[in-house]
Amino acid sequence: MSTTTDQLQAKSPENGGLLLSQHLLQVAEAAEAIARGRGIDPELARLGGLLHDIGKAHPEFQRRLTQKRTPADKPFRHELASLFFLPLFPQAQWEPLFDMVVAHHKSLARDPSDFGLYDFDQMGEQFEKTHLDAPTQRWEEWSESALEVLVELGIAGRPISRAEALAALDWCLERTYALIEGRVLGWSPWKGLLVAADHLASALMHQTGANLPRLFRAADLSPFAGTHPLYPLSGKETADDGKAHTLVTAPTGAGKTNYLLRRCRGQVFYTLPFQASINAMWRRIKEALQEQEVDVRLLHGSSRVVAYQAREEEKALQDKVGAAVKVLTPHQLMGIVFATRNYESLLLDLQGADVILDEIHTYGALTQAILFRLVEALHGIGCRVHVGTATMPTALYDQVLALLGGPEMTRITTLTEEELDTYDRHTVHKLPDWEAVQTVLAERLQAGDKVLIVRNRVKDAQQLYHDLQEQYPDIPKMLLHSRYRRMDRAELETKLKDKFDDDNRPGPCIVVATQVVEVSLDISFGCMITDTAPIDALVQRFGRVNRRRLPAAARKLHPVYVVAPPTTKTAARPYEVDVLQRTYALLPDHGAVLRERDLAGLIDVVYPTVELTSLDGFARFRDGQFLLPLLTHEPKSVLLDLLEIDSVTGVWLKDYDAYSRASPDERPRFEIPLNHRDAVRAKLRQHPHGNQPYLIDEQAYSEETGLHMERLMAETGYEIF
Template sequence: MSASVTALRAKSPENGGLLLADHLLHVAEAAEAIAHGRNLNPELARLGGLLHDIGKAHPEFQRRLTAKRTPADKPFRHELASLFFLPLLPQIQWEPLFDMLVAHHKSLARDSSGYGLYDFDQMGENFEKTHLDAPAQRWEEWSGPALAVLTEVGIATKPISRAEALTAFEWCTERAYALIEGRVLGWSPWKGLLVAADHLASALQQRTTLALPRLFRSPDLAPFAGTHPLYPLSTKQTTDEGKPHTLVTAPTGAGKTNYLLRRCRGRVFYTLPFQASINAMWRRIGEALQEQEVDVRLLHGSSRVVAYQAKEEEKALQDKVGAAVKVLTPHQLMGIVFATRGYESLLLDLQGADVILDEIHTYGALTQAILFRLVEALHGIGCRVHVGTATMPTALYDQVLALLGGPEATRITTLTEEELDTYDRHTVHKLPDWDATRAVLAEQLQAGAKVLIVRNRVKDAQQLYHDLQELYPDTPKMLLHSRYRRMDRAELENQLKKEFDEQPGPCIVVATQVVEVSLDISFDCMLTDTAPVDALVQRFGRVNRRRLEPAQRKLQPVYVVAPPTTKTAARPYDVDVLQRTYDLLPDQGIVLRERDLAGLIDAVYPTVELTSLDGFARFRNGQFLLPLLTHEPKSVLLDLLEIDSVTGVWLRDYEAYSQASPDERPRFEIPLNYRDAQRAKLRQHPHGNNPYLIDEQAYSPETGLHMERLLAETGYEFL
């Protein structure tokens, strides 16, 4: 490379100092591979990759790679400076190139930073002065090194006059106005492609080429096709017969996972509600497909922690496009409904895929509406949608079925009453309060039982665990909830499976809702708070889970403690739903019949009243209702669900967090509620995600975060 080319960088020294030419080539290769996988023009995609960041050749960008920002610095958008180089290519190609270049970092309008192209022009910014002409060099001087980079990466170049550059930029400005003020609605696959390619190449850098051959490969799901007489779903028909979608209702342990995977024909997005179950499913599918040259990826807030032992390129790929199988939460697909940042790349990745929505079992009015909108959007973009549940109310079932096109488009699978009877596994006992559980627990441990105790709130689980440590110091026990350092949480989940589930002898596990879904564990007895009937049935599925031959089957007890009577004490659930559930449950050791569960669930949830999301959802009635190349500036979903999760870091980890790499820092982070952090007046760490600092006494690797200790001095009662 010439000196002018090697002097230009795409990344700052602390981020590796990657050469601009190398970055453009990496993104171009990724864009070309993604285009092949998504049936877009690969040559045009490559051109977009080669041009997308050429604006980084601008002297002002190069200065800012090494200089500290000052209050006098005006906004500088390198991707907008790249638009000056469009005259190198025929104008017939400008529209898709515009889509790739102009908005791969910012929304075209209403960006949260205010720095989209339309935003800039509306503010009256003198864009040409700050972006076309550098402070010390005019266009004619700095465009030369930029053109040298483009020549180096394979684009045929020619000198571009200042007038030509301005004419091209004016064309771009006019297109921006036409899209925004003309309300040209929809989404751009070209933007999605470039964003996806840029993220992938930026994460992998020199390793990009090695990862590309595995993108968009469909897995061979034959490992899930075996049949077994103990699992009725394994013998059920899965052929299409013109029915691309699936609705399967069956008990926990009936083989829904295998059945849903057998219904898939292409790449798979497998969703589950909770992190622990996602981790377990990722490992299970990965082990089944380990002989195949395909990517099985994991995506949630702590996915890089769980995949910590993986190779660097595997960790970097977890949230990128093109996986054969991706295991994630339904909320991570909701960007396509609310059109949040990056939704175009998600759409590009999802189109035509098989999407499994497994263990759907939360039925508040809002979560019902969110599920409904997600199914509508997935169906609308051509996905094959497969819904699996043990606990769906009939009213919601009927609405989802209609949304998928009815029985004509959906394979409906259930078990017969006789098959359901083979899944009767629990006797139910109601207890008036937690004091009444002491005698039950002592009796069960004396008999050698493995006991799972589930509390609805973290602080109650922690207090009970503390009490049990004193009562049963020699009995193996553990605590599991959502407020641990991510490295500790991953270790506890592994310990739960390898030591408490698989090792013989009595033990106690105290947990919260994190154990409800798809954890392949099986205990002998449960003591639990009353939860909504759907959640409770899922909890029961962790007891007596293993399928045995008929002669070996026996019933195991579940003990349900009466719910509180006030709204505050019932949180996070609705007090009326808890009371209806408790009243309708059998008692005195009566068998909970699987054939009766549908009626029980319908009695608790007799109707479905969907919360209206019309003011928030951006996919409605089969189309996207926002201007092209724009996205919503914030996640509406977080506000709707009142999710305000941030992270904390233990003071003992202060230095380790400071010195850790960006990939390592999440291992030290602790999920935390923003409102509680503010009430506790917590300070923030100056590095990484600026996590809140957790006092030494408020955290333990064994029992997690004790939020009430942080709030004690403020007088605020932690619920």
């Protein structure tokens, strides 16, 4: 290796100190592998990988790797400097190369920092003076070093004159204006490919090549085949009948997971609503496929925490393209609807895949609209969509079925009324208020029951847990909700499964939780006491009681106690008060059996119509097409704002120093999910490192009970729900 190529760096010393030639080669190899997996020209993809960051050879980029920026420094984008090397390639290849290079970090236009190529030119920035000529070296000098790297990597190099470089830039500007002002709509697979390759190689670095052979390798899903007399869906035929999609309605414990997986033919994206449930599903699928050389990955904010004991490259792969099976939440697919950052890579990964939308059960107007748009987009890009639910209103069911092409394109699977009758598991008892709970709880504990108590709001769950600690100090108990450090949350989920749900471990015990236990946690309690929730959510909660499927002779009915809902809008949050009141009124009482065959009718009474919230001002996939100019994306995720999803994190003040010292891979373990709006209203300061999490007062958090937001809000007067 020459002295020049041995000196040019792609990353700063604190980020690995990778040589530029090494980074370009790793990205090129990743791009080639991804292209082969997606049916794209692999040689052209390789060229894009070699070209994309050659602008890092620019002396200004090399200076900024080791020196702090000064106020006098002008914006510098290394990828724009890479465009000056287009003359090395036939002009017929310029468009895909341009797509791969120009916007792999920034949107072509409307970039939040105004660093897009279109933005630069609109502001009159003479960026060619900064990007072509360096303060200490002119184009003819530094381009020679860049060419030396490219020649070493197999590009037929030759000197590029200053006039040629500027002519290439003019061509790039002409294409930019044609795309943006000409409103050339759509998405670029080339950009998606390069972004995916860059992320993969940057995460794996020297381990990149070893992990490429598994990309886009489909799993053999035969471990999920087989019939069992206790699980009706196990006996339902799933052979390919020419129908791409699936709609299956069946109660908890009918074998939906295996049935849906058996309907899949390629890559699988398995979505579930809550973190705890996807952790459990990931472990289940990973164990079933452990003998196969395929990637089963987990994707959510805490995925690296859950996979903490895995090898470094396994953790780094979690959110990258090419997994055989990826387990995630539906919200993590919504980038394709709202065209948020890196949505092109997500589209590239999803094309032709099987997408399972399991445990779909929350049907507020906004959530219905988002589900509708997601199904529309997935269908529009050629995915096979498989929807599994225990509770779906008929009005929504019909609309989803129509989106998927109707019965001609969709396999519809349900259980017979006789089969449904075997799933009657609960007797229902209504309670007027939480004072009435005291007597019931004492009786159930005296009987040795394992009691699951579900509150709708975190602060109510925390207060109840505190009260029960005083009332029943000697009875094992735990609290579970969404506001924990990620390392604590992972430990609690393990504790819930290992110490409270072991069938061989007798009661009594108490688990106090929020909605996080509603879906797919394979836990079974003896009875439940719960706030009223919407009928669909309530049915899911009941699924954590008497969950185990037993032979008919051994089946028993177990009690669920439902506390009357509040009467005001504020007290009913996060739900709508009229939905809660309709649900409560429809439930049986006095120990009557909740009949599984009656649930569909109850749900239709609570949700008689579908009134979709209009997303036309936000959704970028509508009527079968993407409505954003090529090589652009939305500067922020409107989904986070619409749903008030936990879009930021906090860190406990006790962890301040540990977080500062931790590696990027370790820092998520310390982070606590927060709602951005709450953090701002609480006037929280931010940590200077990592994701710049908001600082949580020492008194506002404990490993046992999690984050108490009301303590942070005490001085603001803002009430947390």
